[in-house]
Amino acid sequence: MRRLLARRLLQGLAVVWLVGTLTFTLLHLAPGDAFSYHDRHIPADVIERWRHIYCLDRPLVAQYGCYLRSMASGNLGYSISQQRPVLDILIDYVPRTIELMFFSLLLSFVAGIGLGVLEARHRGGFPDWGSRAIALFFYSMPDFWLALMLVLLFAYWVPILPISGMEDVINGPSFSGWQRLVDHARHLVLPVISLVLLTCAAIARFQRAAMLDVMRMEFVVTARAKGVSENVISRHHVLRNALLPIITVAGLTLPSLLGGAVLVELVFSWPGMGYITAAAIGNRDYALVMASVLVSSVLVVLGNVAADLLYALADPRVRAA
C-alpha cells in the first residue's frame, strides 16, 4: 500500500515536472513577453534592465535554467502584471477556486448518484430516459453558454440571485457574520449550479452502469429469487456495491471541472484561478500562467492518486499488489 502510494506520487511528480516544461516551452516560443507591450514611454534602458532581472533577455535554454532554479528553491516567481510574488497571488485566488470545486464536486456527486440510482431502478422507463436526456442535454452544452443563459435568466427574468462577484459590495461591510455567510453563499449558487449541471451527467451515467452491473450479479439475482423486496435489494445489495467504483470517478472529474471553472469564473466574475489564468495569458505574464497551470496539474495529479488509493482500499486485490 505504502509502496503504491510512493510510486504514484513519484510518477505524479514526474508529470508535474513535464507539465511545467511543456508550459514553459509553449509560452516562451510565442512572440512577445510581458514587457513587449509595456507602457511605451518607459525608456528602453529601464525595460532592458527589467528584462534582465526577470531573466527574459537570455536564450531559451538559459531561461529554462532560471525557471528550474527558482522552482527548486521553492520560488514560484514574480508576477509582472500584478507586481507581486506569484505565491501571494495564488494564496488569494486558489482557495476561491477550491471552494467552487468543492461544492460543485459534492453536489454533482449527490445529484449524479441520485440520478444514476433512479435511472437504474426504472431502467427503460420514463424516469430513466427522461433523466438521461436532460442530463445529456446539459452535458452537451458549452460551459460559457450555459453560464450566459443563467445570467440572462437571473439578471433579467427572475432577478433573485446575484450574477457576479463574491460579495455584495455596497452592503457587505455592514453585514454581521452570518449575513456575510449567506451573502457569500448566494453568490456561489449560480457558478456552482453551472458546474454541477455540466458534470453530473457523466457521474449519473457511471453510477447507472455500475448499478446495472451489480444487478446482474448472482447474489442479487439470488436475493430477488428469494423474494427480497426491490427496495431492500437496491438499498442493501446494489447501491452499496455500486458506490465503490463511483468514488474513483471523483479524481477523474477534476480536470474537466477545473477546465469548466475557467469559463464559468469568467462569465460570473468569480475571481479564482480561471480568471487569473486568462488575465495572465492576456498580459503575457509567464510566471503567473505557469504557476496556475502547475497548480491545476498538481490538483489533477492528487485527484488521480486519491482515486487510485480509494480504489485500492475498496478492492483487496489491488491492495495486495
Add this chain to the structure above:
Amino acid sequence: MPYFPDNHMRLSRRVPALCALALSACSHDGTSSGAKHPTTLVFTQPSDADNLVPALSTSEIAAQVDAMLFEKLAEINDSMNVIGDAGARPSLADSWTWAPDSLSIAFHLDPKAHWSDGVPVRAPDVLYSFRVNKSKVVGSSLIPLLADVDSVTARDSVTPVIWFRARSLEQFYNAATQVRVLPAHLMASTADSALQSTPYGRNPVGSGPYKFVRWVSGSTIELVADSTFHRGRPKIDRLIWSITTNADAAMLRLLSGEANFLDKLRKQDVDQVAKHPELKIVGYPSMLAYYVLFNERGRKGVGQHPIFADREVRRALSMAVDRRGAVTTVYDAKTPLLLGPYTSNLASFDPNMIQLPYSPDSAIKLLESRGWVLGKDGVRHKGGASLEFPMLVPGSSSQRQQMAVMLQDMFKRVGARMTIEHVDFPTQQARKTAHDYDAAFDGMSLDPTPSGIRQEWSSTAAKAEGQSNTGHYMNPAFDATIDSAVATMDSKAAIALYHRAYAIIANDAPGIWLYEAPALAGMSVIVHPAAMRGDMWWVNLAQWTISDDATKSGTVAVAAGAH
C-alpha cells in the same frame, strides 16, 4: 477579446493627475450627505489594479484610486490648459513663486496637509517623490516628462523648490501637476529596487481626500472619506471599485444596480443604459484618437515598405476612405472625425485644418500615376508587387471590427486588397514595436500636451529602439516645426507652429485619421458628477455628490440605438 482584460485600459502615457479641489466650491462642512445615510459611489471596472503606489502602477483603476489617495503639488484646470501655470489650481501646495529666469519654482505646502496616519506632509516627502519618479530602477512612466527637472531642494520644511535644466511652456505641467507626493516617512527606508514588493503598495497611506480601507484582490477596492482632509471633507462618504472579469459583467452590474458608475460605455452599452430610467449617460471630452497606421519601413524594420513608403500611395488610400460615412454608420453623425494625430479637445487643435478629400476617382488616378496598374484579379500591381496588405485589428471592440470590414470594402473599390488580422492588444503592441506589420487599426490615448506629438511622430522617435513611432514616419520639416513650437516661450507663436506642423503631417498621410471615440460614462441618476476632464474624468471626484434629487443632470442627448 471581450473576456480578457481590455488592455486599452492601460495608460499609454502618463499616470494621470491627482484630484484637485476647487477651493471655492469646497466648504469644510459641505457634505450633502448627513451622517445618517452614508453615501456610497460604486464604480465597476473590468480589471484589477496592479499596485497602488503611484510611481509604480500602470493600470487605470489604480490611477483612479491613487487620485483620491495622493495629491500632486498643483492641478491643471478642467479645460486642460497645460501652458505655463495659467488656470492651475493649488493642491498640496497652496501657492508657488517662479524665479525671474523661470528656471526654478518654489512651492509652499499647505501646512495643514497631513498623511492619513497623522504625520504632516513636508518638503522631504516632495524630494523623495521626485527622486523615486526619476529613478531608472523604479521605472516610473513619468521619467520622460521629468527630463528637464534638474533637482528638487528644500528651502525650508514646507517649501520645496523644483530646479529646471531648460525652460518650456509645459515645464509647470510636466513637473508640478504630474508627480504624486509619497510619504517618505513610510517608504524611504525601502530600497528603490524593493519598492514593488513592499506591503505598502497594497495598503497605502496617502494625504488625499479619501483614506484606504481595503483591497480584496480581484474583487473590491474601498476608500472612505477623510474628514480631516486639509481642503475639506469630500462629499461622498465611501468610494468602492467593484472589479469584474470582463466588460459585459461590468455592464450587468451597472444595469442591476450593484454598481452606479461605469466608464467607457461601448455602443451596445449606450443602447441598454438608455432603456433604464434610473440610469443616465454623461459625456466628457474625448482624448481617444483612432486611425489606420501605415508602416513605412519594411517588415521587421528592414528597408522600405513596398507600398507605404510612397507618400502618394498613402494619400491615395486615405482619399479612398469615406470616413464620414463609415463613422456615421458605426457611431453616429455627431461623432467627430479625426483631423490629424490629435483630438478636438487639445488646446492646439486647429478646426480649419485642410483635409485630404474623399474621392475614389482621385485615388485611382493617383495610384495609376504611381505605376499601380489594375490587374484582372481586381488588384493593382506594380512590377512584381501587388497592392495587397494585412491590417492588424484588435479583437476587443465590435465597433473597430465593424469599421475594419467597411474599410476593406472601400479599399477594394480602388484596387487595393486589405485582409484583416484579428489580434489581441498585447500582440498588436508587440508586433508594432517589432515593426512586424504593414498596417494597423491603431488607437492613441492622448495626454493634454501639444508637445506629446513629438514622442509619437518625430524622426527621433522613429529611430530610437522601442519608441512609439512604429510607423517610421519621418519628415525633417515636421520635426523642425515641432521643435521650434516646443522651444518657444510665446504661447501664441507655439500654437501657430503646431498648426503648421499638423498641416505637414496631415498632408503626408502617415495614416488614415478616422475618428475621436465618444467618451461616455453611464451612471445612476442620483449621482451628480462635478466637471469630468477629458484625460481623467475622475479628477474632481471629491466634489461629486449623491442625492435623492434624481434629475438627469449632465445627461448627454443620446438617441437609443443611434450611438
Add this chain to the structure above:
Amino acid sequence: MLALRWLSALALIVVLSLLFWRYAHPASIATASRRRAAAARYATHPSAVIALLALLALYVIAALAPWLATHDPIALLPQSFVNHPPSRELLFGTDYVGRDVFSRVLFGTRLSLSIALLATVLSVLLGTAYGLIAGFVGGALDTAMMRLVDAFLAIPRIVLLIAIGALWAPLGVTSLVLILGLTAWFGTSRLVRAEVLSLRERDMVAAARALGARDLAIVRRHVLPNVLTPVIVSATLGVAGVIINEATLSFLGIGISDPAPSLGNIIRDGSPFIATAWWAALFPGLALVITAMAYNLAGDGLRDAMDPRQVDR
C-alpha cells in the same frame, strides 16, 4: 422559392434515412455481415436513431447552407435592422451590426462541423499512431510516452487552447484545425495503447509472431481491426468535445475571426447584448447543443452496437 429548397433538403434527409433504415433492417442482426449487424443493433436504440437523423439533417443543411440561407451571412442589413427581433423574414433576428442570425447559424454550423470533423480525424490518426507505438514497443519508451500524455491530460484542455490561441493569434481555419486536433488525441492514445496491450497477450498475435509475421503486418492484420471499434466510438464522442472547444475559442475571440461566422463567434457577438437581443446568443447556442448532443447520443449508440458485450452501458 426558398421554401422549395428547404422541402428538397428535407426530401434528401428522408431519402438518406430510408436508405439507412433499409441497410439496418432488424432482421439482419443474426444473418448479415458484422458491419450490417452492428447497424441493425444501432437501429434498435430509438435515441441513437434520432441522433443519427439529427446528424444527417445537420450535415445536409450545412452542406447546402449557401443554397438554404435566407440572407448573405456577412452582409449588413440597413441600420434599422440592427438587433432586430425574430420575425417571419428574419427567423432568428439580427445581430449587433444587422446581420441575419439565421443565415449566420447555417453557415456557422457548416464551419463548426467541418472544423470539428477535420480536427477529430487529425486527433484520431495521431492518437492511434501514438498509442500503437507506445503499446507495441513497450518498455521505457512506453512509460515516457504515457507520462507525457498524463502531463497533457493534467493541463485543463481549455487553458491549453486559450494559451496557444492567444499567443499565436490570429488563427486561420487551418491552424485552428491543427490546434484543436493536436490537443484532442491524448485520450485516444491511451485507449489504443490499452487495447494493444491486451491484444498482445492474445493467442492470435502470439501465433502470428511465432509464424514469423513482421510487426507491421501484425499491426495491420490483427491489431488495427480490433482497435477500430473503441476508436470510432471515442472519435464520435470526441467530435462533440471539439465542437464545444472550437466554440469556446471563438467565443473568447481567439478562434474564427469576423466576419466569417462560427457558432462560437455568433454567440460572442450576441453575448454583450443578451439583455436586449437575447436571440443572437440563444439560437446559435441551441444549434451548438443540438449538434453536440446528437454526436454524444450517436456515440453511445455506436458503442452499444459495436460492442454487444457491453449492452446498456
